[in-house]
Amino acid sequence: MKKSIALMFLVLIVESSFSQQKTYCNPINIDYGYCPIPDFVKQGKHRATADPVITFFKGEYYLFATNQWGYWHSKDMLNWKFISRKFLKPENKVWDELCAPSLSFVNDTLMVIGSTHTKEFALWMSKNPEKDSWKKLVDNHQTGAWDPQIFWDKDKDELYEYHGSSNLYPLYGVKLNRKTFQPEGEVIPVLALNDDVHGWERFGEHNDNTFLQPFTEGAFMTKYNNKYYLQYGAPGTEFSGYADGVYVGNNPLGPFEYQSHNPFSYKPGGFARGAGHGATFQDANNQYWHVSTIGICVKNNFERRIGIWPAGFDNDGVLYSNTAYGDYPTYLPSQNKNHLDSNFSGWMLLNYNKPVQVSSTLGGFQANLSVDEDIKTYWSAKTANKGEYFISDLGEVSTINAIQINYADQDAELMGKPETTTGHKYIIYSSDDGKKWKFLVDKSKNTIDVPHDYVELQTPSTARFLKLENIQMPTGKFALSGFRVFGKGAGENPAAVQNFVPLRSGPKVKGERRNVWFKWQQEPNADGYVVYFGKTADKLYGSIMVYGKSEYYFNGLDKSDAYYFQIEAFNNNGIGPKSEIKKAE
Numbered sequence: 001m002k003k004s005i006a007l008m009f010l011v012l013i014v015e016s017s018f019s020q021q022k023t024y025c026n027p028i029n030i031d032y033g034y035c036p037i038p039d040f041v042k043q044g045k046h047r048a049t050a051d052p053v054i055t056f057f058k059g060e061y062y063l064f065a066t067n068q069w070g071y072w073h074s075k076d077m078l079n080w081k082f083i084s085r086k087f088l089k090p091e092n093k094v095w096d097e098l099c100a101p102s103l104s105f106v107n108d109t110l111m112v113i114g115s116t117h118t119k120e121f122a123l124w125m126s127k128n129p130e131k132d133s134w135k136k137l138v139d140n141h142q143t144g145a146w147d148p149q150i151f152w153d154k155d156k157d158e159l160y161e162y163h164g165s166s167n168l169y170p171l172y173g174v175k176l177n178r179k180t181f182q183p184e185g186e187v188i189p190v191l192a193l194n195d196d197v198h199g200w201e202r203f204g205e206h207n208d209n210t211f212l213q214p215f216t217e218g219a220f221m222t223k224y225n226n227k228y229y230l231q232y233g234a235p236g237t238e239f240s241g242y243a244d245g246v247y248v249g250n251n252p253l254g255p256f257e258y259q260s261h262n263p264f265s266y267k268p269g270g271f272a273r274g275a276g277h278g279a280t281f282q283d284a285n286n287q288y289w290h291v292s293t294i295g296i297c298v299k300n301n302f303e304r305r306i307g308i309w310p311a312g313f314d315n316d317g318v319l320y321s322n323t324a325y326g327d328y329p330t331y332l333p334s335q336n337k338n339h340l341d342s343n344f345s346g347w348m349l350l351n352y353n354k355p356v357q358v359s360s361t362l363g364g365f366q367a368n369l370s371v372d373e374d375i376k377t378y379w380s381a382k383t384a385n386k387g388e389y390f391i392s393d394l395g396e397v398s399t400i401n402a403i404q405i406n407y408a409d410q411d412a413e414l415m416g417k418p419e420t421t422t423g424h425k426y427i428i429y430s431s432d433d434g435k436k437w438k439f440l441v442d443k444s445k446n447t448i449d450v451p452h453d454y455v456e457l458q459t460p461s462t463a464r465f466l467k468l469e470n471i472q473m474p475t476g477k478f479a480l481s482g483f484r485v486f487g488k489g490a491g492e493n494p495a496a497v498q499n500f501v502p503l504r505s506g507p508k509v510k511g512e513r514r515n516v517w518f519k520w521q522q523e524p525n526a527d528g529y530v531v532y533f534g535k536t537a538d539k540l541y542g543s544i545m546v547y548g549k550s551e552y553y554f555n556g557l558d559k560s561d562a563y564y565f566q567i568e569a570f571n572n573n574g575i576g577p578k579s580e581i582k583k584a585e
Contacts, residue, residue: 021078021456023329023345025404025486026272027294027305027375030080031449033068033417035300037095043299045476046409047451050237050293050304051100051147051218053279057110060130061283063291064101064112065306069417071112073130077283077308077333083132084419087112087124100218100277102148106159111137115146115165123150123181138181143174147277150176151221153252160252162190162219162230167203167212171219171232173253190254191232191247192216199514200243200263200556201234207241207514207555218244218277221252224313230256231264231319233277237293238301240268241556242276244292246319260535261542263556265290265309265321269545271373271406271482272307272327280311280319283333288312290321296481298376299409305375305452310339314539324530324543329402329456329486347401347486349373350394350572351466352527352547357391362477365410370480373528373547378408380479381470388470388478392485397432397464398572399487402456403441405468406482412475423447425471428455430463437467444471460487494525494569494576502565504557504584515555516584518565522550523576526569537564537581 032047040048049065056062063072063080072080087098098114105111112134113123121144125137145163152159159178164171170192177184193216195201203214214235222229231246243263247256267275278292290311296303310330311321322339329345337343351371358367358379365380371392381388407424414421428441440463441455466485470478499521505511518531528547531554532540546552557563562585569576 020458021332022335023331023402023456024078024308025329025402025454026307026327027406027452028308029450029452029454030063030072030306031082032305032451034412034414035302036067036097036416040300040302041415044409045412045415046299046303048300048303049306050302051277052291052293052306053101053103053220054281054289054291054308055103055105055110056282056284057105057129058108059284062103062110062129064098064103066099066101067095067097069097071129084417085132085134087114087122087134089120089122091120092116100147100165102150103279104150104152106152111150113141113148113150115148117144117146119144142182147217147219149220151252153223155223158252160221162221164219165215165217167215171216175253188253191219191230191256193234195235197559198245198262199558200241200266201245202514202555203235205239205241206553207235220279222280222319224319225317226250227317228252228256229280229319230254231280237274237277237295237304238297240273240295241266242274242293242295244276244278244290244321248317259319260561261318261320261539262558264319264541265292265311265323266542266556267307267309267323267326267545269547270327271375271484272305273375274304275307275309275321275323275326285333285336287333287336287339289333294375296375310337310343312339314340318539318541320541322541324532325545345401346574348488348570348572348574349527350398350400350485350487350489351392351483352572354395355393357393359387359389362410365479370483373482375406375481378410378479378481380408380410380477382477384470384473384477386471390468390480390483391434392466392483393434394464394466394485394489394572396490397462398489400430400457400461400463400466400485401487402454403428403466403486404482404484405450405453406480406484407451408479408481410477410479414475421449421474422472423474424450424453427469427471429467429469430461431465431467432463434465440466449474488574489572491571491573492525493574494523494571496577497521497523497529497567497569497579500565500567500579500582502563502582502584507560507585513559514557515553516557516563518552518554518567520550520567523569525571526576527571529567529569532566534564535561537583540564540566540581
């Protein structure tokens with residue numbers, strides 16, 4: 001009896017500590033599986049997923065994504081529990097276990113199907129997915145759709161399916177029979193790219209390559225105020241500018257018109273880059289969020305992660321996704337913050353390009369690559385041995401609110417989704433002088449995978465030095481793409497940015513109007529800048545994070561429209577004032 005009481009007390013303590021956490025940080029920290037496809041791991045085995053979709057169903061968030069051999073669920077959008085399950089039938093001879101899955105529900109039934117070019121895939125259903133209780137709703141779904149999304153129009157009790165992934169063909173839509181869930185009527189094209197006009201739809205890392213036609217994919221439908229918002233991804237998952245756009249219509253199959261604010265989900269700069277091929281969902285408070293793909297794309301073009309961004313519809317019905325400081329600590333749904341202006345915690349990155357010390361270095365994987373705010377680069381120790389360490393010098397004694405540890409895959413040996421691993425075991429110490437150390441975070445007994453572990457301190461701490469000591473890795477060497485410390489420094493915020501100028505060809509002047517060149521005067525106290533953009537001065541929903549530069553080439557404008565721009569500087573202490581808004585015809 002005493003043991004039972006003690007155990008209950010311990011559970012209450014653990015649950016209480018979880019409930020007190022108010023923030024999360026992108027990329028989200030889930031136990032991503034490893035790429036299961038042999039041809040994709042020739043440059044190194046690695047974790048990978050993409051094409052996420054989340055829905056809030058019966059009090060739980062359900063998350064499905066590409067090639068994970070199962071799915072996650074969560075009550076708070078922070079602590080995700082993985083359920084192992086394969087949905088493909090024996091006759092489905094493909095590597096892609098639920099590639100770019102559709103996840104939706106009708107009344108009390110959740111529905112899932114993956115991508116296929118055949119008509120042999122099953123549409124699965126569950127009334128209790130938390131318990132892994134599934135059965136086939138349709139044995140052979142006849143759409144044969146890649147990147148499918150099944151949309152239930154609740155008001156009309158009608159079903160539609162949208163699909164497509166191509167740089168040659170458009171996205172398609174078809175009505176489904178409400179009883180059989182099979183297609184009925186004509187499959188019609190509903191959306192095609194227009195990259196001659198929309199600069200952000202052009203192929204390439206900087207939307208400036210023309211050797212390939214851009215791809216459109218990832219159709220997703222959201223209904224809001226009797227309008228239908230058909231979302232799509234472009235121009236390619238490999239690129240930092242991977243984004244989601246949206247067309248709006250009065251009917252489920254269109255016609256649709258291009259929304260004035262596009263792309264609505266876009267994050268080309270910062271640590272976690274890319275915000276394309278995703279899904280829009282509502283939380284327990286009926287607020288909107290957008291989940292999408294973050295690119296790493298080093299060992300393979302399809303090495304990717306997942307990000308969740310505050311989203312919503314403004315008073316004019318414009319769909320937006322707020323990615324400004326989107327890879328910094330962000331408030332969870334439990335905090336019920338305004339998604340346009342108060343979802344960022346205000347905790348700043350304390351150790352950008354600050355000095356580091358390490359126990360060892362493998363080849364060219366240098367230590368400073370773990371604090372350069374680039375998820376594509378990383379430091380690796382020579383081994384995965386207990387005692388390998390990484391020390392970050394914040395430069396001054398600072399207030400620490402949270403720490404994100406982003407592990408990199410160096411010499412990983414796993415493929416697919418193992419049932420269990422040893423997990424990431426580590427200890428973080430803090431110090432004011434780099435000599436006397438004290439425990440700050442102890443995860444030496446951790447048994448779960450935390451590849452992007454995010455620890456919000458229940459009580460803020462003060463220190464100048466942090467030491468991450470490895471105890472055990474689940475696979476591969478001890479390697480970090482980003483050891484990121486968040487809080488507030490002891491100095492001044494940067495000043496307002498001076499001489500901010502957007503250079504763009506005029507409407508009657510020969511030139512490439514899809515491009516703009518931003519120039520500004522370097523602010524001495526800045527670590528970086530956020531440039532905001534939009535087509536009206538009161539809707540600067542787009543944002544670009546730039547580190548350590550005083551210029552930026554942005555090639556994502558729509559050709560014919562005027563734009564408005566604004567800039568602010570930030571550092572480890574906070575954010576400076578916004579500049580005057582500049583208009584570029």
